[in-house]
Amino acid sequence: MTPGPGGGPGAARPVLAEPTRAVPIDHFSAVHLAAATARTLARRCGLPGALPDRAAVVASELASNIAKHASGGSLYLQRLPHGEGLEIIAADRGPGMRELERCLTDGYTTTNTLGAGLGAIRRIATTLTIRTRAGTGTLVCARLAPPHRTTDAERPVGSLCLPAEGERHCGDAAAVALTDRGLTALAVDGLGHGAQAEEAARAAVRCFHRMPDADLPDLLAAAHRALRHSRGAAIGVLRLRDDTLDYCGVGNVRVALLSADDVAHRLSGQPGVVGWNMPPPRVRRLVAPAGTTAVLHTDGVDQRWSRDPEPFLLRLPPPLLAAALVHGFRRGRDDATVVTVKTPQPTAPQPRPPRIETPQRPR
Known part of the structure; x- marks a missing residue:
């Protein structure tokens, strides 16, 4: 792991992330809105040169695909969860793509259009x-x-x-930090809705960024002090390092560990409210191969997603899993936050090159 609260020397200074922008693609007019939103957010993220216009192309192509081929689709646009850049995620409930590799080829089309589509996105996107x-x-995550x-x-x-439907303010917040002690993730749910819940959540995130490598109980204790004059919040924080996961939470924030075949563990926070009546926080450690x-x-996010999830959901990469849970299991009347992280696969040892000995000439 790299040192420092922002992820190591030269890392970007932590920024209080704004809520995710969701653009429902329920009509072709939404394609223009998606492109304009991507361009604006890319500029706010500080993407240089032509990258804001390229972000608009990516959003336009993804939104067009949903409008043409799928239903129940949305684009989710935001800063990268960690580091500098923009993330554009498309999620739909359509028929799926039967020939994905062909769809990624320039010029391939099923609707007699120019066929730029996913091929153009693959060229433009960093990942x-x-x-x-x-x-x-x-x-799709670009x-x-x-x-x-x-x-x-x-x-x-x-x-x-995401804020609750119809709300301008979001009482939820999330943050991720990479330090010598591992990857630490925070999820906050400010009590209630509106501006006061949002301020409580933001205060917790500011506190987290000041000490992301602290012991987890100390993080919650610091947040408890910072939120004393606020509405209060439910907070969950986890730390992933090597093959272990530590979790510390107060209130209705949940954590689940997924393997490729099942949900291995489910935990919820201790009863209480951070900032008001927080019990002594305790850490629970789980093995995370x-x-x-x-x-x-x-x-x-409705916790029923974890009761009997399909293998397709369990095996999604973290960015797509977060989108699938929000898109498929979000409670519209409440703010919703998901953070997903994955333990790295072990790096295969590189074979040593054969030792070559040069025979010496006899003297």
Whole structure:
């Protein structure tokens, strides 16, 4: 792991992330809105040169695909969960793509159009991740990062944060930090809705960014002090390092550990409210073998998703898993936040080159 609260020397200074922008693609007019939103967010993320216009192309192509071929689709646009850049995720409940590799080829089309589509997105995006299933739908994540920060787009971290339907303010928040002590993720649910809940959530995130490598109980204790004059919040924080996961939470924030075949563990926070009546926080440690995915979410995502999930859901990469949970299991009347992180697969040892000995000439 790299040191420092922002992910190591030269890392970007932590920014209080804004809620995810959701653009429902229920009509072709939404394609223009998606493109304009992507361009604006890319500029706010500081993407240089032509990258904001390229982000608009990516959003336009993904939205057009949903409008032409699918139903129940949306685009989710936001800053990268960790680092510098923009993330554009498309999720739908359409028929899926039967020939994904052909769809990624320039010029391929099923609707007699120019066929730029996914081929253009693959050329533009820093990273492109797609999962599709016939009869279920398609999930696409395109990340765009500045040329000097391309590794930020490759991190196996996903996060979405959405306000309740009809709300301008979001009482949920999330943050991720990479330090010597591991990857630490935070999910906050400010009590109630509106501006006061949002301020409580933001205060917790500011506190987290000041001390992301602290012991987890100390993080919650600091948040408790910071939120004393606020509405209070439910907070869950996890730390993933090597093959272990530590979780510490108060209130209705849940964590689940997923293998490729099942949900291995489910935990919820201790009863209480951070900022008001928080009990002494305790840490629960779980074994997290390589390839395990940890999901941290507020109660704006229906916990029933974890009771009998399909293998397709369990095996999604973190960015797509976060989108699938929000898109498929969000409670519209509540703010909703999901953070997903994955333990790295062990690196295969590189074979040593054969030793070559040069015979010496006899003297």
